[in-house]
Amino acid sequence: MASSMAVLPILLCFLLICPYAAVSAVRYPAPGGAAACSRLFSFGDSFTDTGNYVTSLSPNVTVLTLPFGKTFFGQPSGRFGDGRLIVDFITEALKLPAFSPPYLLGKTAGDFRHGTNFAVAGATALNQSFFKDLGLDLSIIPPYSLNVQLEWFEHVLQLLGPTEQERKDIMSSSLFLMGEVGANDYNHLLFQKRPFDAEIRPLVPKVIQQIENAIKVLIGLGAKTIVVPGNVAMGCIPRFLAMFQSNSSHGDYDAAGCLKWLNDFAENDHNRELKRMLHRIHHPKITIIYADYYGAMLEIIRNPLKHGFTKDGALSACCGDGGPYNSGSPFSCNATSTLCPDPAKFVSWDGIHLTEAAYSFVARSVLDGPYAEPSILSKCIS
Numbered sequence: 373m374a375s376s377m378a379v380l381p382i383l384l385c386f387l388l389i390c391p392y393a394a395v396s397a398v399r400y401p402a403p404g405g406a407a408a409c410s411r412l413f414s415f416g417d418s419f420t421d422t423g424n425y426v427t428s429l430s431p432n433v434t435v436l437t438l439p440f441g442k443t444f445f446g447q448p449s450g451r452f453g454d455g456r457l458i459v460d461f462i463t464e465a466l467k468l469p470a471f472s473p474p475y476l477l478g479k480t481a482g483d484f485r486h487g488t489n490f491a492v493a494g495a496t497a498l499n500q501s502f503f504k505d506l507g508l509d510l511s512i513i514p515p516y517s518l519n520v521q522l523e524w525f526e527h528v529l530q531l532l533g534p535t536e537q538e539r540k541d542i543m544s545s546s547l548f549l550m551g552e553v554g555a556n557d558y559n560h561l562l563f564q565k566r567p568f569d570a571e572i573r574p575l576v577p578k579v580i581q582q583i584e585n586a587i588k589v590l591i592g593l594g595a596k597t598i599v600v601p602g603n604v605a606m607g608c609i610p611r612f613l614a615m616f617q618s619n620s621s622h623g624d625y626d627a628a629g630c631l632k633w634l635n636d637f638a639e640n641d642h643n644r645e646l647k648r649m650l651h652r653i654h655h656p657k658i659t660i661i662y663a664d665y666y667g668a669m670l671e672i673i674r675n676p677l678k679h680g681f682t683k684d685g686a687l688s689a690c691c692g693d694g695g696p697y698n699s700g701s702p703f704s705c706n707a708t709s710t711l712c713p714d715p716a717k718f719v720s721w722d723g724i725h726l727t728e729a730a731y732s733f734v735a736r737s738v739l740d741g742p743y744a745e746p747s748i749l750s751k752c753i754s
């Protein structure tokens with residue numbers, strides 16, 4: 373496994389130093405006998421983005437300053453967190469090299485031979501024009517929705533497999549991580565104070581439809597193993613807790629201090645519809661694994677001490693502005709923020725994204741179970 377020191381050179385290598393090695397003889401596993409998880413392709417948003425956002429959009433964002441990257445990489449890596457993300461723990465567990473290189477830093481087939489990551493921070497399942505038509509401020513909604521990420525994937529697949537048979541072999545021996553995606557479709561509207569019942573809740577079927585379309589495209593191309601994560605426990609996210617503090621009363625919170633209506637939305641609207649859809653497209657020759665990020669995150673929030681977190685660290689951001697839940701304003705984590713002494717004891721990093729410690733817990737619980745059934749590794753290690 374690469375050490376923390378090894379990762380920056382890889383990024384720099386992609387960015388400027390090393391010329392791309394010409395790849396003449398990339399070998400792919402033989403059809404039939406291929407392992408199911410020889411490479412990983414992932415899609416989604418900032419929970420999964422390992423550098424696409426900062427490569428393509430404003431290089432001026434705070435994620436390119438410390439304390440982002442403080443815990444693992446030792447410096448900012450383009451990830452919206454203090455270290456590794458769930459996708460990084462998955463690539464590590466699959467013993468794939470390089471921490472999930474972002475698509476926008478690659479060029480040739482060789483750069484993509486172990487898979488690549490198409491996730492972009494802020495990205496939505498529905499395309500950007502949908503939100504434009506709703507009259508939303510597009511400044512933090514990137515034009516890289518799921519459809520666009522799928523187009524990128526099709527480009528990569530062509531590069532990797534010039535012939536149809538090669539492409540089929542690649543598809544059947546790859547693992548696909550479809551998300552988490554869709555959370556931002558709701559988040560952007562919540563952040564822009566749109567009415568919940570009139571505009572946000574009715575989006576669920578549209579969002580699920582986009583995810584279904586994407587999964588069907590992958591299956592149509594020959595995918596055999598797809599992991600589809602659900603939304604996290606939105607009602608336990610510090611930024612939302614702070615945002616809705618003034619309009620909430622005692623009865624709006626559960627015993628752990630999370631907003632019931634928002635968790636209910638994440639689990640009983642979005643995740644339930646998502647699981648129904650996955651049952652609908654179930655096929656005996658294809659493994660679709662639902663990854664229960666919601667359940668895994670709630671487990672830590674309800675029992676922080678049991679899992680190495682502190683009680684304070686359950687609902688307060690590690691890095692923030694000192695306001696309620698240390699997340700009194702959006703994007704409040706930067707070089708001058710109030711930082712917790714030990715991010716490993718906090719669930720939320722910056723009020724929206726999780727810490728490496730929390731991502732690690734969620735990743736283990738879907739790699740080994742019990743928050744994925746079957747567990748990812750049971751399908752990847754034969």
Ligand SMILES: *[C@@H]1O[C@H](CO)[C@@H](O)[C@H](O)[C@H]1NC(C)=O
Pocket residue numbers: 432
């Ligand atoms: C980049 O960041 C600097 C320092 O925060 C700021 O002064 C400048 O206006 C920013 N530039 C853009 C294009 O946002």
Ligand SMILES: *[C@@H]1O[C@H](CO)[C@@H](O)[C@H](O)[C@H]1NC(C)=O
Pocket residue numbers: 498499501502519
């Ligand atoms: C965006 O999504 C809408 C609704 O699904 C669809 O009608 C439209 O064609 C899409 N546009 C692009 C550019 O994909």
Ligand SMILES: *[C@@H]1O[C@H](CO)[C@@H](O)[C@H](O)[C@H]1NC(C)=O
Pocket residue numbers: 566567568569616619620621624633
């Ligand atoms: C607080 O605001 C949200 C979003 O507008 C709404 O859905 C929720 O019901 C409100 N809570 C209360 C207690 O009014």
Ligand SMILES: *[C@@H]1O[C@H](CO)[C@@H](O)[C@H](O)[C@H]1NC(C)=O
Pocket residue numbers: 434692693694701703704705706707708709710
């Ligand atoms: C850093 O975040 C604080 C809030 O935590 C904010 O007041 C300040 O303007 C931010 N600074 C920059 C350079 O973004």
